[in-house]
Amino acid sequence: MTTEQMQDLAGTRLAPYIQISAYLIGKSREGGGNMFRHQLDTMAILIDYGYIDSVLLKASLVHDILEDIPEFNHNILLSMDFESHDVYKLVMEVSRRHGESKPEFLTRIRESGSPSAKILKVADRISNMISLGFVNNLEFVERYINETEKYLLPLAAEVDHNMNRELSDLVSSRRKYLQDFRDIGSREPAAGR
Secondary structure (H helix, E strand, O other): OOHHHHHHHHOOOOHHHHHHHHHHOOOEOOOOOEHHHHHHHHHHHHHHOOOOOHHHHHHHHHOOHHHHOOOOOHHHHHOOOOOHHHHHHHHHHOOOOOOOOHHHHHHHHHHHOOHHHHHHHHHHHHHHHHHHHHOOOHHHHHHHHHHHHHHHHHHHHHHOHHHHHHHHHHHHHHHHHHHHHHHHHHHOOOOOO
């Protein structure tokens, strides 16, 4: 990170958005942990790849709030600071709409999402794929890997070569985990023999 980028990042006030994301502390995840930490992980992934846009980082901290807490008063988000409306718009862009299937949602982001929405969705999926290594529901793991290959890898290839490489590596390692888990299960002796 350059000195100029560090100075730009130093001027970004993230604490109010971290406070909003704390509403997600009680929301568990399939891969363990909670949604609050997932928001922070997503932001860390963006910073790791050099993204320091203040609206993008703020949105990453609250990107699941509207989906996961339907009763959340969105006016709180809209009143945070001078960028609140842009943050809200980005959060809405990466949130599933009522009645929208997951394939429709991911296709919408790929076909008509803003560059920031696409980058945020890829960082979100990287975080989710890392957590997937702790999931024991094999059907969920397989479905998630397939969805990532079909919808997110093309999106990642479009927006960031390095993020695409990490996401591709995560897909490969999770496929190997899935196969190893199945191999172990097929070698265990049947009960009662």
